[in-house]
Amino acid sequence: MLFTSTRNNDLSVSFSQAVRDCIPEDGGVFVPSSIEDMRRWIYYIDETTPFSSIAGSLTSALMHEEFSPIICETIATAAFPVEPVVRQLDGSLFMTEMYHGFTGCHRDYGVSYLCSYLETTLQLKGGKAVFVDFTHGGLGALMSKILKGKKNIKAVLVYKKGTVRGLDEESLAWNGGNIYPVEMEGTEAEIKAAISKVFTDRNFVQQYGLTVANTTNVCRLLGQIFFFPYSFAQVKNKFNGEFYYAMGAGNYGSLIAGLYSWRFALPVNGFYVPSTSALARSASGSPVVLDSLVDLKARGEANPAIPANLERLESFFGKNEMMMRNFIFPVDISDEQRDAAAKELYMKYGVFADKDTASAYAAAKENCAEVFDEDGAFILTAYNHPSLSSDYCRHVIGEAPEMPENIKEAQRPVQLGRPIISSVDELRKIVESL
Numbered sequence: 001m002l003f004t005s006t007r008n009n010d011l012s013v014s015f016s017q018a019v020r021d022c023i024p025e026d027g028g029v030f031v032p033s034s035i036e037d038m039r040r041w042i043y044y045i046d047e048t049t050p051f052s053s054i055a056g057s058l059t060s061a062l063m064h065e066e067f068s069p070i071i072c073e074t075i076a077t078a079a080f081p082v083e084p085v086v087r088q089l090d091g092s093l094f095m096t097e098m099y100h101g102f103t104g105c106h107r108d109y110g111v112s113y114l115c116s117y118l119e120t121t122l123q124l125k126g127g128k129a130v131f132v133d134f135t136h137g138g139l140g141a142l143m144s145k146i147l148k149g150k151k152n153i154k155a156v157l158v159y160k161k162g163t164v165r166g167l168d169e170e171s172l173a174w175n176g177g178n179i180y181p182v183e184m185e186g187t188e189a190e191i192k193a194a195i196s197k198v199f200t201d202r203n204f205v206q207q208y209g210l211t212v213a214n215t216t217n218v219c220r221l222l223g224q225i226f227f228f229p230y231s232f233a234q235v236k237n238k239f240n241g242e243f244y245y246a247m248g249a250g251n252y253g254s255l256i257a258g259l260y261s262w263r264f265a266l267p268v269n270g271f272y273v274p275s276t277s278a279l280a281r282s283a284s285g286s287p288v289v290l291d292s293l294v295d296l297k298a299r300g301e302a303n304p305a306i307p308a309n310l311e312r313l314e315s316f317f318g319k320n321e322m323m324m325r326n327f328i329f330p331v332d333i334s335d336e337q338r339d340a341a342a343k344e345l346y347m348k349y350g351v352f353a354d355k356d357t358a359s360a361y362a363a364a365k366e367n368c369a370e371v372f373d374e375d376g377a378f379i380l381t382a383y384n385h386p387s388l389s390s391d392y393c394r395h396v397i398g399e400a401p402e403m404p405e406n407i408k409e410a411q412r413p414v415q416l417g418r419p420i421i422s423s424v425d426e427l428r429k430i431v432e433s434l
């Protein structure tokens with residue numbers, strides 16, 4: 001599979017290059033230039049097909065020009081020790097729990113897949129990779145788990161002061177591990193700007209194999225595709241009509257991953273998502289990407305520390321506004337509607353919901369008559385374990401879910417006891433020290 005840039009259709013690079021050199025020189029982000037038609041395979045899979053097998057088959061479809069099916073299966077098998085859970089809430093409503101990983105977040109699957117891909121392919125082709133990422137703490141806790149034993153990957157993780165958590169001593173670089181955590185002065189925006197400046201030096205990026213673990217990296221994004229054919233396989237024999245996904249907005253990584261799944265020939269009929277200032281609903285109900293009011297060539301370069309999935313969305317549909325209008329349905333959801341949806345999920349189905357899950361359910365509720373009248377069904381996406389939003393659950397529902405031990409460990413505060421940095425040069429020196 002080849003990849004191009006959102007800002008240069010003439011660019012064509014391999015999957016490996018798109019992953020390792022995650023920001024094109026033109027300042028856009030990488031997107032697939034073509035996607036295999038997997039129709040026969042998608043209709044063959046069912047509820048007995050393991051998640052890792054689905055991931056392995058899609059990995060082979062993505063990378064068959066570069067790696068053998070055996071290598072592709074190895075990448076997927078190593079990445080996913082646990083599966084998502086798909087629950088049927090009632091006859092026409094399902095929910096995909098994407099949080100049954102290491103730290104209780106859907107991110108666990110995509111980052112694990114990215115690391116498995118890099119470690120496997122770097123062993124074959126040679127070279128090293130260094131992640132440079134901002135984190136609120138969750139990514140560090142995850143990396144502490146999945147980078148253990150990796151020979152070819154290291155990570156420089158940049159935190160605001162006092163937000164380090166979930167790391168164990170053996171994972172730290174100064175103890176022989178693969179992670180160099182560092183606290184940095186400044187706001188989140190200032191820290192992300194500093195990370196972006198590191199990536200502007202392309203010689204430095206290539207010399208040290210720098211990349212990112214967020215969905216700016218197309219491998220991390222494509223790792224999220226697997227949720228969609230898996231959930232379809234789990235529900236396909238339980239109803240006979242059309243089906244739609246309802247999901248929280250997030251940074252729109254799941255939305256674009258779902259659209260790529262449709263390109264693979266997944267028979268999804270549309271995606272309902274709460275409207276935001278970035279992806280709004282027009283007076284006629286059509287989706288409007290506000291950034292599209294500014295021509296791509298007039299925008300600044302993509303920041304590696306900030307996922308640009310809406311730019312991918314623009315690229316996906318191009319100038320075809322009609323197609324976009326028929327697949328993406330932004331829904332205006334108030335806080336009151338969201339909270340009422342959270343209460344209903346708990347009262348009817350015993351489901352604790354965070355704000356994203358509650359908003360997704362509220363979006364589905366606003367449109368259930370239209371969908372159900374066509375013998376359709378909704379699949380809700382639950383990104384993160386609800387115990388990570390205990391305060392919200394307690395406020396809206398009156399009680400909170402129990403937090404599993406693995407998530408408690410990921411939330412454990414850590415004192416680094418090392419100097420706080422304040423400049424890009426200091427950040428570069430840490431990269432050089434690895």
